[in-house]
Amino acid sequence: MSLRLYLVEDSPIIVRLLRELFDGTATLDVVGQSGKAPIAIEEIIGLAPDAIIVDIALENGSGFDVLRALLERRADYRPITFVLSNFATQRYRDEALRLGAHYFFDKNGEILGLLKAVISCSEGTLERNGSHG
Amino acid sequence: MMPQRQTKGDDSMDAPQATVLEAGIALDALAALSVRLSCHCDVHPDTLVLPARKVQEACAILDAAVLALKEIVVIAESRGGATPGSVPRGLSPP
Numbered sequence: 328m329s330l331r332l333y334l335v336e337d338s339p340i341i342v343r344l345l346r347e348l349f350d351g352t353a354t355l356d357v358v359g360q361s362g363k364a365p366i367a368i369e370e371i372i373g374l375a376p377d378a379i380i381v382d383i384a385l386e387n388g389s390g391f392d393v394l395r396a397l398l399e400r401r402a403d404y405r406p407i408t409f410v411l412s413n414f415a416t417q418r419y420r421d422e423a424l425r426l427g428a429h430y431f432f433d434k435n436g437e438i439l440g441l442l443k444a445v446i447s448c449s450e451g452t453l454e455r456n457g458s459h460g
Numbered sequence: 461m462m463p464q465r466q467t468k469g470d471d472s473m474d475a476p477q478a479t480v481l482e483a484g485i486a487l488d489a490l491a492a493l494s495v496r497l498s499c500h501c502d503v504h505p506d507t508l509v510l511p512a513r514k515v516q517e518a519c520a521i522l523d524a525a526v527l528a529l530k531e532i533v534v535i536a537e538s539r540g541g542a543t544p545g546s547v548p549r550g551l552s553p554p
Contacts, residue, residue: 338488340521344495384484413487434491439498 329356330449333376337362354449364388378407394426475539489525
């Protein structure tokens with residue numbers, strides 16, 4: 328069974344790149360994407376993907392809004408959460424982990440690391456509560 | 461392939477907020493470009509490896525990043541920031 332993945336990302340360039348990188352991975356299925364926090368929250372709750380990739384700076388709202396809403400509205404639902412951001416400061420990392428993120432990747436130089444982690448996750452070889460960076 | 465303008469901000473934003481958003485667009489573009497060009501590390505440096513489609517995509521991404529950086533300059537200038545050619549404060553024009 329494939330890992331169902333949702334992308335919270337507003338950059339069409341990054342979305343296209345991620346879709347291309349994940350394309351052809353039999354153990355992975357991208358089930359949805361939005362760059363707007365309110366839409367992403369509703370779609371994630373509705374689709375209940377196994378994993379989500381969340382950007383922090385979004386077209387409408389932020390990735391923190393998404394993580395916070397998931398915690399508040401669906402405390403029983405914990406998708407494997409990968410944060411991918413240009414703002415990879417310790418403050419952002421700490422806040423993301425506090426809001427339930429499992430992994431944090433810097434867009435600058437760690438996208439391929441994210442790819443490996445997500446694929447490992449889909450193959451069941453990645454610890455769910457590990458940390459990165 | 462024409463670069464697509466990704467406008468996130470609007471006129472109600474303050475300069476730092478609008479600047480950060482534009483910088484984010486540029487950083488996204490450059491991060492994607494870095495990944496797209498990061499393959500083929502094991503081949504000889506003089507080997508030609510990129511198909512035309514990849515080069516076209518890379519050019520479009522660079523153009524998008526340049527557009528975002530130009531927008532940052534426009535934002536800075538419209539909010540009173542100094543730009544090359546402007547007269548520095550405290551200096552009298554000749």
